[in-house]
Amino acid sequence: MSSPENILVCVTQQITCERLILKAADLRNELRGELFVIHVAKNEWNFLDNIKEGEALEYLFKISKSVGANLSVLKSDNIVQTIVDFVNENKITHIVMGESPNDHKENNFYNELKSLLNKVEIHVIPQAGIG
Template identity: 55%
Template sequence: MKNPKNIMVCVTQQKTCERLIKRGAELRDEFDGELFVIHVAKEGWNFLGKTKEGDALEYLFQKSKSYGANLTVVRSQDVLETLKDLTEKHNIDTIVLGESQENSEENNIVSKLGKRLRDEIGFEIVPVKIKKKVV
C-alpha cells in the first residue's frame, strides 16, 4: 500500500492552469492523496492578471472542481511565505508548478521557494507546451 501524498498546484494565469491542475490530479490519483490548487496574488494586484477577476476566479474554481481539487485563493504581501505556510497547513508532499521563463537562479520561483521548504517536499515542473508550426 502506498503512502498518501498531498499535492499542491500553484497557478497564476488562467490560460495555463488546466494543464497544471490535470498533472496534479494525476499525481494525486497515483499516490491516493488530496489535491490543493493555490493562487496567491500580491496585495494590490489583480487576481490572475485579469481585470475581470470574477470571470477568472470562476474559471479557476470550475477547473479545480472538475478535477476534485480544493481551491485556495489568497492575497499576500509575501507570496513565497504564504506558499510555505500553505504547504505546512495541508501537509504537502509535492508542488506542481509551470515551467519558469526565468533562467537565473535568484529569480526562479522554484529556487526561491525550495530554499524555504523542508527538504522532503518535491517539485513537479510542467513544461510549457510549444505549438508546432504547420508548414
C-alpha cells in the same frame, strides 16, 4: 500505513494553468492523496478590476472542482512564504508548478521554495507548445 501524499498546484490567473491542475490530478490518482490548488495574489492586485483575470480564475476554479480540488485564492505580498505556510498547514508532499517563461524571476521562486521546503518534491511542468 504511510501518510497520505498531498499535492499542491500553484496557479497564476491564466487559463493555461488548467494543464497544471490536470497533471496534478493524475499525480494525485497515482499517490492517492489530496489535491489542493492555490493562487496567491499580491495585496494591491485587485482581480475584480481585471475582468479577463477574474474570468480565468473562475475557469480554474471550475477545473479544480471537476478534479475534486479546492482552489484557494490568498492575498499576500510575500508569495513564497504564503505558499510555505500553506504547505506546512496542509502537509503537502508534492508541489506542481509551471515553468516560468524565459527563466527570469520565477526561477528564483522555484529556488526559494526548494530551499525552504527541502522535503517537498517540486514538479516543474514545461510550457506546452509555446515557442
